Amino acid sequence: QKEVEQDPGPLSVPEGAIVSLNCTYSNSAFQYFMWYRQYSRKGPELLMYTYSSGNKEDGRFTAQVDKSSKYISLFIRDSQPSDSATYLCAMRKSGNQFYFGTGTSLTVIP
């Protein structure tokens, strides 16, 4: 079993929809949680970073961490065509290495 599981999609939504992206993990040692956005043929870029359970909001994006369920989510409100990308979740224990999900491909249709 992989340490981080992410539904690969693809996910296709109309412009303006609320998007929910999710990852589950198996190791309770994970403490730091991130979401990356990767446009086609580009490197991933850090979108959201959270430490501990709860919600963190940044504009149209909300990251949610539920450590008791080992579940993290990224919500995108009022989705735009420019949000079309692959979204990767990532998490870290106490060491230096991050563990990534396989990514969810999102298309927002105008």
Add this chain to the structure above:
Amino acid sequence: DVKVTQSSRYLVKRTGEKVFLECVQDMDHENMFWYRQDPGLGLRLIYFSYDVKMKEKGDIPEGYSVSREKKERFSLILESASTNQTSMYLCASSWNTGREAYGYTFGSGTRLTVV
């Protein structure tokens, strides 16, 4: 902004060639990483380095080696390229633990094709 620069965006190499992928970061990060990214498999860690001249194997080090002679530069070497090494290669850097961990900063990637 931190920049991680990979020397080539696209490379085409022949089977058996020795291939060098270069990565330079400008934010004095201690840690540097090399990943490959393949459809359905996600990001897989090849090698990483915590300090100059230090290196650690990741999950798939076979067929690869690395060099870190200077803090800002981390090179990935394919000793004898094979077709199954055709992939997107991503370099990343980060602060060491003990500092607030904002995650990796990635380069734009090198798409390597081995023919």
